[in-house]
Amino acid sequence: MSQLRLTFAAWDYDRVKPIMDGTLRPEGIEIEPIVSRPSETFFRMLRKQEFDVSELSLANYTMLRAEGDEKFIAIPVFPSRLFRHSCIFVNKKAGINEPKDLVGKKIGVPEYSMTAAVFARGLLLHEYGVEPDSIEWFSGTQDGLKRPSRIDFDLPKSIVLHRMPPEKDMGPMLDQGELDAIISPNAPHSLNNDPSPVRRLFPDYRQSEKDYFLRTGIFPIMHTVVFRREIYDANPWAALSLYSAFKKAKELAYAEMMETDALKITLPWVVAEMEETQRVMGHDFWPYGIEPNQLALKVLPQYLYEQNLISRIPKTEELFAENTLGLES
Structure with missing residues (x-):
């Protein structure tokens, strides 16, 4: 069966790199990776729609969807999160x-x-x-x-x-x-x-x-992953394939941090840090999917509304591809 070829732009995070370098191959998809800083990726995607799939600012994406712009559709994968x-x-x-x-x-x-x-x-x-x-x-x-x-x-x-x-x-x-x-x-x-x-x-x-x-209980979400709408509409199965690949890539990143045969991460106490993070935040502390992220996905649209960046608060289900709404982390 022929593979669906997709350009995918993102930074080479440890939780994304296995997809970018071909270690993981999403079923039915051939990825053409474009590694770039988030600010560059976002500008090129938002202004020019240059990529089939890309990492994207969750705030900017929500702004578009809240105002009825449907040029993109997201899957509940969150390559960037950070307390502020x-x-x-x-x-x-x-x-x-x-x-x-x-x-x-x-x-x-x-x-x-x-x-x-x-x-x-x-x-x-x-x-x-x-x-x-x-x-x-x-x-x-x-x-x-x-x-x-x-x-x-x-x-x-x-x-x-x-x-x-x-x-x-x-x-x-x-x-x-x-x-x-x-x-x-x-x-x-x-x-x-x-x-x-x-x-x-x-x-x-x-x-x-x-x-x-x-x-x-909030671990702030910064970025999500979006398809250009016409790519998703023609290939809705690709959202499920990519979601599965992102889950596997994240598990590989977790495993790399816990490797003790020889440290793969250039940080002397990386294992201790991983153990402490899991103690505080749970085993899967960087969850994908909607259900484990309900709190974070609720507050960001609220903040955008309070800050006059959107005129209405969209429901979480509006933001993500319909066939990904019930996926597990």
């Missing part, structure tokens, strides 16, 4: 000692609608009472990494957002105090300088994030 206490960086001289001190400050984000920023703003609102409209926002280049606009949106006048030209760099602006803080998945280059002009808002972010998970 760790991504808030402040200038040491800005007088910011706790989250409420962010009120009235100038804060930069690489992209206002990126999932990391949406989730961090939701965290600040619901955990610490910091309203998005109490902050003056800036978006643009950070430490040389330029992120061209990948999705269009309008904000109410109560939200002040300055979209800066590409040559204006938020990294030096934070160092010099032009910005009081940055919310970004990328740590400022100056963070590791000695001395450094910046620090994390949550110094012991690991403990803060662990406490958050134990209290809420």
Whole structure:
């Protein structure tokens, strides 16, 4: 039987790499891999629909679907997840000692609608009472990494957002105090300088994030995997084949981290870290499928709505291919 050839763009995460390098071959599918940074993949997919299948920002995808744009359809695979206490960086001289001190400050984000920023703003609102409209926002280049606009949106006048030209760099602006803080998945280059002009808002972010998970049960989802709609409609079986391959790839990643014959991961206590993570978050701490991710999949659309990035909250079932709704993790 002839194989369905699909281009697939994503970063080469350990939980995705076996599909990208051919270690795992989805049944009936020949993958043509394109390895690229998420920001580049998202721009090319959202603006040009360049790939048959790709990793995609869950926030941006939800924005499209909430407004009736059905050019993509997702499967419940989540290649990127991250707690976001760790991504808030402040200038040491800005007088910011706790989250409420962010009120009235100038804060930069690489992209206002990126999932990391949406989730961090939701965290600040619901955990610490910091309203998005109490902050003056800036978006643009950070430490040389330029992120061209990948999705269009309008904000109410109560939200002040300055979209800066590409040559204006938020990294030096934070160092010099032009910005009081940055919310970004990328740590400022100056963070590791000695001395450094910046620090994390949550110094012991690991403990803060662990406490958050134990209290809420939420492990934030950043990215999902989408098909171009016409590819899925012509080959709905391919969604099931890819989902199965992603599950197997994740299990391989788990096994690599627990290998003790000789450490495959360049981290001395990787096994101890894996054991502690499973103790806190469960054996399958990076679950796929809808049921084990209901909490995370519920709060993100809520945050998008509260932040005026969507006009309605879509149901979870609207976001994913119908034949994947009942799949197990």
